[in-house]
Amino acid sequence: xxxxxxxxxxxxxxxxxxxxxxxxxxxxxxRRAGRPVRITHIGARRDHPDCxxxxxxxxxxxxxxTKDPEVDIVVELIGGYDxxxxxxxxxxxxGKHVVTANKALIAVHGNELFKKAEEKGVSxxxxxxxxGGIPIIKALREGLVGNRIQWLAGIINGTGNFxxxxxxxxxxxxxxxxxxxxxxxxxxxxxxxDVEGIDAAHKLTILASIAFGIPLQFDKTYTEGISNITxxxxxxxxxxxxxxxxxxxxxxxxxxxxxxxxxxxxxxKRLLANVNGVLNAVLVEGDAVGPTMxxxxxxxxEPTASAVIADIVDVARGVEGESNVPHLGFxxxxxxxxxxxxxxxxxxxxLRINVEDKIGVMAKVAQIMSAKDxxxxxxxxxxxxxxxxxVPLILLTQQVKERDMNSAIATLEALAEITTPITRxxxxxxxx
Amino acid sequence: xxxxxxxxxxxxxxxxxxxxxxxxxxxxxxRRAGRPVRITHIGARRDHPDCxxxxxxxxxxxxxxTKDPEVDIVVELIGGYDxxxxxxxxxxxxGKHVVTANKALIAVHGNELFKKAEEKGVSxxxxxxxxGGIPIIKALREGLVGNRIQWLAGIINGTGNFxxxxxxxxxxxxxxxxxxxxxxxxxxxxxxxDVEGIDAAHKLTILASIAFGIPLQFDKTYTEGISNITxxxxxxxxxxxxxxxxxxxxxxxxxxxxxxxxxxxxxxKRLLANVNGVLNAVLVEGDAVGPTMxxxxxxxxEPTASAVIADIVDVARGVEGESNVPHLGFxxxxxxxxxxxxxxxxxxxxLRINVEDKIGVMAKVAQIMSAKDxxxxxxxxxxxxxxxxxVPLILLTQQVKERDMNSAIATLEALAEITTPITRxxxxxxxx
Numbered sequence: 108x109x110x111x112x113x114x115x116x117x118x119x120x121x122x123x124x125x126x127x128x129x130x131x132x133x134x135x136x137x138r139r140a141g142r143p144v145r146i147t148h149i150g151a152r153r154d155h156p157d158c159x160x161x162x163x164x165x166x167x168x169x170x171x172x173t174k175d176p177e178v179d180i181v182v183e184l185i186g187g188y189d190x191x192x193x194x195x196x197x198x199x200x201x202g203k204h205v206v207t208a209n210k211a212l213i214a215v216h217g218n219e220l221f222k223k224a225e226e227k228g229v230s231x232x233x234x235x236x237x238x239g240g241i242p243i244i245k246a247l248r249e250g251l252v253g254n255r256i257q258w259l260a261g262i263i264n265g266t267g268n269f270x271x272x273x274x275x276x277x278x279x280x281x282x283x284x285x286x287x288x289x290x291x292x293x294x295x296x297x298x299x300x301d302v303e304g305i306d307a308a309h310k311l312t313i314l315a316s317i318a319f320g321i322p323l324q325f326d327k328t329y330t331e332g333i334s335n336i337t338x339x340x341x342x343x344x345x346x347x348x349x350x351x352x353x354x355x356x357x358x359x360x361x362x363x364x365x366x367x368x369x370x371x372x373x374x375x376k377r378l379l380a381n382v383n384g385v386l387n388a389v390l391v392e393g394d395a396v397g398p399t400m401x402x403x404x405x406x407x408x409e410p411t412a413s414a415v416i417a418d419i420v421d422v423a424r425g426v427e428g429e430s431n432v433p434h435l436g437f438x439x440x441x442x443x444x445x446x447x448x449x450x451x452x453x454x455x456x457x458l459r460i461n462v463e464d465k466i467g468v469m470a471k472v473a474q475i476m477s478a479k480d481x482x483x484x485x486x487x488x489x490x491x492x493x494x495x496x497x498v499p500l501i502l503l504t505q506q507v508k509e510r511d512m513n514s515a516i517a518t519l520e521a522l523a524e525i526t527t528p529i530t531r532x533x534x535x536x537x538x539x
Numbered sequence: 540x541x542x543x544x545x546x547x548x549x550x551x552x553x554x555x556x557x558x559x560x561x562x563x564x565x566x567x568x569x570r571r572a573g574r575p576v577r578i579t580h581i582g583a584r585r586d587h588p589d590c591x592x593x594x595x596x597x598x599x600x601x602x603x604x605t606k607d608p609e610v611d612i613v614v615e616l617i618g619g620y621d622x623x624x625x626x627x628x629x630x631x632x633x634g635k636h637v638v639t640a641n642k643a644l645i646a647v648h649g650n651e652l653f654k655k656a657e658e659k660g661v662s663x664x665x666x667x668x669x670x671g672g673i674p675i676i677k678a679l680r681e682g683l684v685g686n687r688i689q690w691l692a693g694i695i696n697g698t699g700n701f702x703x704x705x706x707x708x709x710x711x712x713x714x715x716x717x718x719x720x721x722x723x724x725x726x727x728x729x730x731x732x733d734v735e736g737i738d739a740a741h742k743l744t745i746l747a748s749i750a751f752g753i754p755l756q757f758d759k760t761y762t763e764g765i766s767n768i769t770x771x772x773x774x775x776x777x778x779x780x781x782x783x784x785x786x787x788x789x790x791x792x793x794x795x796x797x798x799x800x801x802x803x804x805x806x807x808k809r810l811l812a813n814v815n816g817v818l819n820a821v822l823v824e825g826d827a828v829g830p831t832m833x834x835x836x837x838x839x840x841e842p843t844a845s846a847v848i849a850d851i852v853d854v855a856r857g858v859e860g861e862s863n864v865p866h867l868g869f870x871x872x873x874x875x876x877x878x879x880x881x882x883x884x885x886x887x888x889x890l891r892i893n894v895e896d897k898i899g900v901m902a903k904v905a906q907i908m909s910a911k912d913x914x915x916x917x918x919x920x921x922x923x924x925x926x927x928x929x930v931p932l933i934l935l936t937q938q939v940k941e942r943d944m945n946s947a948i949a950t951l952e953a954l955a956e957i958t959t960p961i962t963r964x965x966x967x968x969x970x971x
Contacts, residue, residue, distance in 0.1 A: 128827040132687050138752065139684045141863075141870035234682075240828035242682025250666070250674025252571045253848025255564050320570065378834060381813055395560040396672035396835060396845035402810060403831030413828035416685025424863035431573075431856035438573035 108142035111423040114172035114203070116194060117184035118151035118158060121208050121235070124408030125184065125415045126158045136416060140423040148175045173197040180422050182415060183207040192216050195231065199223050206418040208235035208411055214309035214325040217316075221434040231434060232418035237310040238263055238387040240410030241403040242417060247317045247391065248436040254393030256318040258358035260371075260537055263310040265385035265405040266294040266301040267333055267353040271370075272383040274341050275350065281336060293385060293406075303332035304353065304368040311355030311368055314389065318357060319364055319444060320437035327446040331369035340459060340530060343501045344372050347485060349457075349534070350380040356535065363445030365452055372457050372503075372534040379537060390537060450510040455484070455534040458502045458516070463524040464491045471522060472500065479515040481507045497526070503534065540574035543855040546604035546635070548626060549616035550583035550590060553640050553667070556840030557616065557847045558590045568848060572855045580607045605629040612854050614847060615639040624648050627663065631655050638850040640667035640843055646741035646757040649748075653866040663866060664850035669742040670695055670819040672842030673835040674849060679749045679823065680868040686825030688750040690790035692803075692969055695742040697817035697837040698726040698733035699765050699785040703802075704815040706773050707782065713768060725817060725838075735764035736785065736800040743787030743800055746821065750789060751796055751876060752869035759878040763801035772891060772962060775933045776804050779917060781889075781966070782812040788967065795877030797884055804889050804966040811969060822969060882942040887916070887966040890934045890948070895956040896923045903954060904932065911947040913939045929958070935966065 113129075115122060129136065129146055137143045149160055150169030166172060173181055173194065181198035183205060185191055191212045198205050205224070207213065213220070213233050224231045234244045238261065247256070262268050266288050273284040285302065288294040293301075300306040312325040333353050344351050349372040358365040373380040378400060382388040387405025392398050404410035425431060462468045469488065476483055482505040491498045504512070516529050545561075547554060561568065561578055569575045581592055582601030598604060605613055605626065613630035615637060617623055623644045630637050637656070639645065645652070645665050656663045666676045670693065679688070694700050698720050705716040717734065720726040725733075732738040744757040765785045776783050781804040790797040805812040810832060814820040819837025824830050836842035857863060894900045901920065908915055914937040923930045936944070948961050 124827070128685055132685060132826070135687055135752070135869075136685060138869045138871055139865070141865065240825075241831055242678050245677060245682050246674050249853060250677050250849050251845065252852045253560055253564060253568060253845045255567055320567070378810065378813060381810060393672075393845060394564070395556075395841040395848075397842055399673055399833070399835030401831070401833060404829050409827040410829055413683065413685045413825060416827075417682050420684045421681060425857070433571070433573065437567075437570045439570055 110143035110145055111140065111179050112145060112147040112177050113180050113182060113419055114148040114150065114175055114178035115146050115182045115184065116150040116169045116172050117186070118149060118155040119184065120408045121411045121415065122151065122184040123155040123158050124412035125182065128409055128412045129416060136420060140420045142423065144419060144423050148172050148178055169194060170197055173201050173203060178203060180204045180206055180419055182419065183209060184415070188212060188215065195220055196223065199227050199229055202227060202229060204229045204422045205231045206415055206422065207231065207233050208415055210236040210306070210309040210313065214312040214323055217313070217323040224434070230422055232422055233313070234418045235411050235414035237313050238389055238401070239403070239405040239407060240413040241387060241389065241401045241405065242414065243314070243389045243401050244317065246399070246401055247314065248432055251391060251393050251396060251399070254395045256359070257392045257394055258356065259314055259318055259389060259391045260354050260356045260379065260535065261311070261314065261389035262352055262379065262382055262387050263355050263389065263405065264301055264304070264307040264353060265387055266298065267307070268383070268387070269293055269385045270302070271333060271336070271351055271353060274336070274338060275345065278338060280338060281334060302334050304330040307353065307355045307368045311357060311366060314355070315357035315364060315366055317436040318391070319359055320435065320442045321364060321444050324366065324446055327366060329367040329369070329449040333370050335530065336370055339499065340532065343459065343487060344457065346487065347503060348375050349373060350375050351532065352380065354535070359444070360447065362451065363447045365447050367449060367452065370532050372532055373537055377537050450513070452509050453506045454509070455506050456504045456512055457532040457534055458504070459530040460500045460502070460519065460525060461497045461527045462500050463526070464496055464498050465524060468524045469500065471524065472519060475515060475518050476504070479511055481505070481511065481515055542575035542577055543572065544577065544579040544609050544611050545851055546580040546582065546607055546610035546613045547578050547616065548582040548601040548604050548614060549618070550581060550587040551616065552840045553843045553847065554583065554616040555587040555590050556844035557614065560841055560844045561848060568852060572852045574855065576851060576855050580604050580610055601626060602629055605633050605635060610635060612636045612638055612851055614851065615641060616847070620644060620647060627652055628655065631659050631661055634659060634661060636661045636854045637663045638847055638854065639663065639665050640847055642668040642738070642741040642745065646744040646755055649745070649755045656866070662854055664854055665745070666850045667843050667846035669745050670821055670833070671835070671837040671839060672845040673819060673821065673833045673837065674846065675746070675821045675833050676749065678833055679746065680864055683823060683825050683828060683831070686827045688791070689824045689826055690788065691746055691750055691821060691823045692786050692788045692811065692967065693743070693746065693821035694784055694811065694814055694819050695787050695821065695837065696733055696739040696785060697819055698730065699739070700815070700819070701725055701817045702734070703765060703768070703783055703785060706768070706770060707777065710770060712770060713766060734766050736762040739785065739787045739800045743789060743798060746787070747789035747796060747798055749868040750823070751791055752867065752874045753796060753876050756798065756878055759798060761799040761801070761881040765802050767962065768802055771931065772964065775891065775919060775931070776889065778919065779935060780807050781805060782807050783964065784812060786967070791876070792879065794883065795879045797879050799881060799884065802964050804964055805969055809969050882945070884941050885938045886941070887938050888936045888944055889964040889966055890936070891962040892932045892934070892951065892957060893929045893959045894932050895958070896928055896930050897956060900956045901932065903956065904951060907950050908936070908947060911943055913937070913943065913947055
């Protein structure tokens with residue numbers, strides 16, 4: 108059968124991994140695709156020391172790849188928004204299928220890009236954009252197609268999970284672990300995208316659209332990072348039988364769809380709570396199948412390449428026709444379900460309140476909670492440390508609306524006996 | 540677009556689940572498939588109390604479904620070998636695509652069935668045959684297509700995992716838990732297929748063929764059940780930091796492919812070791828992606844229906860053309876790699892040896908192991924229980940060939956101080 112020609116744009120971490128894995132596994136990949144699959148054109152501003160590109164056209168102008176009449180599939184691995192968007196649009200305009208690992212691009216510009224691609228009868232495949240090498244897009248868009256998805260929850264940023272794992276396992280501080288993650292190359296020099304949850308919000312936006320058949324709505328995703336999590340919180344959570352994970356959560360309710368990224372207490376007996384280090388995992392609850400979970404490396408050169416190549420082969424296997432799987436899983440991805448405001452969301456909460464070590468404080472706190480109709484599930488109150496005049500009071504609450512919790516916290520913080528801001532972490536049972 | 544008409548053969552546990560989920564989620568499924576997907580003909584010897592089939596043709600002769608000119612896809616959910624095989628052949632002969640949940644049929648007759656289907660230009664989809672609702676066939680055959688798979692290890696029989704979990708968590712005996720599993724409907728009245736590993740061997744045969752591009756070779760799969768595992772073994776494993784899991788393992792080595800199902804000690808820190816109860820999980824090591832794991836319900840009415848419907852939609856999405864994904868993942872599934880005899884396989888071992896409580900016995904055991912070049916990693920030897928004249932001696936060995944271990948065990952069992960058969964359980968680090 109006719110070979111499939113791949114044009115690779117970008118020869119950085121993921122690009123070089125894709126190049127090398129395709130070369131190394133050329134035989135198996137072609138046998139699986141049922142035809143030769145080969146890189147014929149590379150667009151990259153500079154060579155990569157690990158890639159021997161002898162015999163392959165290399166252009167310093169990446170747009171040359173989109174104009175190459177021999178190229179069937181343009182693989183966009185340059186990252187970022189603007190140039191990547193231009194590149195993908197140029198490829199579509201020239202009738203090329205596109206494979207991309209760019210979560211920011213898909214989360215922010217996906218709706219328009221998919222529309223353009225459909226008009227032109229080409230596909231944009233983006234498995235590598237969420238959870239690296241884990242085939243989660245395929246699982247949601249094809250494997251679980253018989254289900255009404257009820258919710259999903261994912262550890263979808265490896266750097267954040269590495270930091271939280273180290274804080275728990277080794278009692279280290281956030282800042283200290285973050286520094287190591289940067290040195291190890293997990294976190295970017297500017298780690299905001301990772302630790303403030305923006306990267307996870309990009310990925311959650313994509314997962315939720317596929318799960319629920321809604322347009323991509325990154326701007327409506329509630330995003331909270333992990334930089335305020337302290338060693339004390341990790342330890343108290345542990346004592347109560349929980350682990351703190353930075354989760355992206357999306358749930359369909361009668362009011363609409365929840366889209367939220369925040370630190371979360373998860374019962375330690377859940378498998379998801381035991382996914383550690385840089386691993387990612389996505390737990391999906393379907394009405395027929397129940398819970399299924401997908402775990403693996405969420406980033407890195409060859410794990411991401413694995414997903415890029417799966418997309419290339421998917422396109423190659425159906426390259427001559429139109430894609431049979433709709434971009435966002437639904438043929439009419441227009442169900443515009445309301446995205447629920449964070450104020451309206453109901454969860455359980457962990458609260459850490461520094462209170463003055465005086466008689467009657469606990470009674471005041473309990474009275475305020477009771478007046479706000481918030482039920483308390485568990486309490487820890489310890490003796491003050493030597494020389495301290497305040498003690499941490501830990502409360503776990505039953506389910507309550509975020510707005511009501513905010514109001515209770517404001518009332519608590521107005522007490523004379525509470526002199527520092529209250530730490531509030533949401534809790535999820537993740538039990539269906 | 541033209542509706543896709545499904546003929547459902549079998550209205551038992553999985554058949555009724557498929558019927559009900561398709562009815563309940565009709566709207567979402569059709570939106571995802573891009574066309575109406577509906578059951579138009581049911582072949583079943585009797586009605587199912589939970590299924591209202593008003594308005595649908597019902598035939599008591601299931602073969603009538605394969606002859607219905609309106610039917611595009613025949614779904615085989617009757618189970619067993621002979622009639623199922625005839626039914627699938629009849630459907631293929633009549634140019635129908637087939638969806639089946641029948642692992643025994645695929646593992647034993649898949650090679651011929653796929654050949655017939657390819658000749659006729661139709662597909663046989665069988666996601667539901669392995670690990671119930673977990674889309675593991677899709678992950679291996681499409682999601683990990685860029686990888687050379689190195690090995691896979693799976694908990695692929697829920698009944699067996701339930702029994703081992705209960706033995707560990709509650710200190711119960713094998714026979715006692717098996718009885719409960721039968722009462723709960725997890726295990727069949729004749730539980731041989733579950734506890735002796737035959738069901739797992741069917742599934743492993745299928746997974747290995749897709750992973751390595753080899754023909755289905757159920758008859759070459761080494762199969763050992765869990766009925767000899769005792770509470771003592773579970774406890775000693777725990778003490779040494781391991782869990783006992785009934786695994787299907789397939790690995791590609793320079794000598795060929797390993798295909799084996801047996802109880803296995805797995806380090807407790809591995810996520811797979813913490814997959815409990817009736818859940819299934821498959822851990823796959825790819826050369827590019829590293830380890831990815833897929834977890835979920837491995838059996839049951841609606842979980843299995845979830846996989847059946849995913850297959851129906853897969854066929855529906857490409858129903859007018861030929862299937863683009865080869866049945867066993869490779870377009871030329873003929874790489875006839877040698878299946879390695881169990882005698883030639885190298886693993887680590889756990890040995891439980893009842894020895895007489897005399898001075899010098901440990902030295903004799905150590906000398907025999909040393910003479911056979913078997914290195915010992917860990918030892919537990921306890922005081923004898925009151926009134927007992929023998930004590931259990933537990934050894935963990937380094938990697939050694941099965942044949943050499945058999946020879947060492949024979950020599951040990953010939954010692955006068957060892958009067959009962961030695962328990963031997965293989966160990967796998969599962970670390971890549």
